[in-house]
Amino acid sequence: MVTLYINGLEVSVEEGTTLLDASRFFGFPIPTLCHMEGLSPYGACRLCVVEIGEGSNAKLVTSCTYPVTEGLQVRTGSTRVVKARRMILELLLASCPQSKTIQDLASAYEIRQQRFKQEYEDCILCGRCVRMCEEQMAAKAIGFRGRGEKRSIGTPFDLHSEVCRLCGACMYVCPACQLRCTYTTPEKAICGGCTNLSPPCLEKETFDDMMCYMAPCVACEIKKD
């Protein structure tokens, strides 16, 4: 067991726990976007930052990736933390304003203005879909490409990946809904029969081996009959 202080409260948690899990367990809320139970922590969205350390050594770290250490002082809602989170949310709003998740978070943090040039990207590159595909679906069909502003998520060469089972799990976990259904082009598509009134798997042979996160999948069920 490791003893640490969260917002002044002395707590003991098991070794290897992350600061996020520890804080949430003891009732201190921390907003997250890229974190998801069942997926390995990644630390991409930076929304879960908390302040650790004292005085001039104090710094912000992402609670989802930082393991608990003995005697650590953690502040989950200090001025510095809230300021940083508000700036992150403002940046998020400026880039992908359509996401309901981001809108809710922004309003919870009372973001009243957005001072950057408005963009309408969708993906925030949180990597949930990439980790979902690799860790839970064991497929590794999609991944990150490029770096800096050219970074994006997709299959190699933007072609349909042979290991992709069109399960749609990537869409299911997306907080910003990037990988939306591209309907009837099986080369690039990830099914999404759920949102489609005329499910493609009914008509296209290529969708036969589809494994759907919607269990039971409407489209597949119909086909079986």
Add this chain to the structure above:
Amino acid sequence: MDRLKSIDDLLMLQKRLIADKDPSIPTIVIPAGTCGQASGANDLIRITKRELLCKGLTNKIHLRITGCHGFCQMEPSVAVEPYGTFYPKVGLKDMVRIIEAIAEGEVIKDLLFVDQETEKPIEKQSDIPFFQKQVRTILARNEKVDPIRIFDYIENGGYLSLAKILSNGNPHWVVEEVKASGLRGRGGAGFPTGLKWELLTKQTNGNGKFLVCNGDEGDPGAYMDRSLLEGNPHSIIEGMVIGAYGTGATEGVIYVRNEYPLAIKHLTIALRQANELGLLGEDILGTGYPFKIRLVRGAGAFVCGEETALMRSIEGKMGEPSQRPPFPVQKGIDGKPTVINNVETWANIPVIIQISAQEFFKMGTKKNSGTKIFSLVGKIKNTGLVEVPMGITIDEIVNDIGGGPVDKLKIKAVQTGGPSGGCIPAKMFDMAIDYESLTQAGSIMGSGGMIVMDENTCMVDIAKYFMNFLKDESCGKCFTCRKGTQRMYEILNDISMGKGTLGSLDLLEELATAVKDTTLCGLGQTAPNPVLSTLRYFRNEYLEHIIHQRCPAGVCKELITYSINENCTGCQLCLRTCSAEAVIGKKKELHRIDPAKCIKCGACKSVCKFNAVDVR
């Protein structure tokens, strides 16, 4: 080459090499690093070889091709040993004359380096002001060694430090010695090297430990590591073997970016030679100690210089930083404990063992011992690599070694530490250079890039340039680093186009602080430095851009206009040069520029011989 089977074999070999050499025979030394080759050193070498062969001088004059000596401005240069004569910017025809003069034992006066202040020729390299103030413990070795000849290195005392520690037989002593020397990591952060090694020594988990040499030098305008890797690869190999012996590491990796083909070539040769001679491999010098080094080429991502990203890259994964803890020293490459040091740090290790930690500690200041190589570039007379003791002032580097500004413009600032560093204004030039003072001034030591800027440099433009670099080179994992650098660039671009408001300055500052606070790795945490430091010291320039819509340095195209003043003689040179046909005027009459057509390329100003083009 026969394998050396014991330490005595090595000492014998060195004695034999020294005995075989006649020091009275003059040697032509031609530096042919990447900088030298770019300015024509290869042609010089060809001519020299031909001349020596044709005239049958091969026994009377020797030739040595080395790496960069540091004075890159004067390349291609030629030095003559043992006299120490230095000829700068040697042409092909001059080379023939020089060879003739050496054969006669003479010096050609009109080819010598001329001091611009006293206008007197200087014969000896050591008397040139550029070299006088330097303490060249590492760079001076570049002059003595042909990088692809291991015997050159051994003859000059190479691998003797290794022999010293192997015959001492106590690994603990090595770590203690490095600790006592006070050597700090030369890669930028300045973590004490000895302490890092001690932490690695204590690691017990797993089998095998890694040592890594970080040669992923990506800062624009910095090339210290390249020159060391090209000019003296054996010193890095020796440093790593010493480190391995001290810390018990079993495997070494030298990570070099693929943009350094010459460094890779020289390193590959050096590694093969060291392996063949038994200075690397299963049984080093017959002591039974094994250590292997392999070369890994980087694919050109700036972020791979960050240690956790570098390890991912070595593992063959995408170069992305990861959370520390666990630190590399606990869990590094393939989960094994790893120590990563910069090229320059490794090059310092043999020196420390050779001259002893106490002597090394005496160089520099108390908390910052030793020397540091800076690459001095920008608007300055003498550009090149300078090696100075820590604690020297910026003024000494810029004005004494660098020779002050080009033309009669005033130097405004120095940018240290590459894209992650900041700008230090001229009023702070009496500041001593060490890790702490630079950090306090809002910059960083970085790997040692030093870009000098004069009045013709716009600070908003500089911040914009670096932000443009960083938005491309950020790995993109952290949202705040990826989007933050993009947004900062966007705001700076607006300001440089005269679209900025006072509110955007506040936003810029707020955003910069948030990016600094919330990113994972060193790249993101230092990315706002160019913005924050220019805002801190040159806020008035930003305000000029925003309030008066004016670029004081005359750089930001949207905010300047070109005009022709009374100095114009009507020579029509600018008229003929202008690609936009914006210059109007008859021969021998005052010209004028049509602002509607002018594309602000500055061609007219650069060709005008009468200083008749104004930029406002």
